[in-house]
Amino acid sequence: KNYRNTSKVSTTPRRPYEKERLDREMRLLGEYGLKCKREIWRVQLTLAKIRAVARTLLTLPEKDPKRLFDGAALLRRLMRLGLLNEGENKLDYVLGLSVEKFLDRRLQTRVFQAGLAKSIHHAR
Numbered sequence: 001k002n003y004r005n006t007s008k009v010s011t012t013p014r015r016p017y018e019k020e021r022l023d024r025e026m027r028l029l030g031e032y033g034l035k036c037k038r039e040i041w042r043v044q045l046t047l048a049k050i051r052a053v054a055r056t057l058l059t060l061p062e063k064d065p066k067r068l069f070d071g072a073a074l075l076r077r078l079m080r081l082g083l084l085n086e087g088e089n090k091l092d093y094v095l096g097l098s099v100e101k102f103l104d105r106r107l108q109t110r111v112f113q114a115g116l117a118k119s120i121h122h123a124r
Contacts, residue, residue: 010041032103033112033120043102050074054094081105 013021025037034040053074060067071091078084082105084093103109108123117123 010038011045043099051095054091058091
């Protein structure tokens, strides 16, 4: 028996048949060679959680110890993931992150961009 507490990794969209969203997701699927839309939803949830933390930290005063400590930790983590550059060392840049930035960091995308695969699907 598994006693581990697990949480959902992705959330389905609130409106299942919104045309703009469906088109945007289909374009991302083709562009990044994803298997299913759940892969997009997983990245969107991760991004939403990161941006929510950044928003709550931005509401705190500039010299608040929690903002300084947690903000530095968040920025360090995002730099280690390669989502932010060295110059983008502010919480405002975290709010500017997009799903595309996350998808660009996937191994599949990197392999295709390096020319090691003939197509993005071949890189899978």
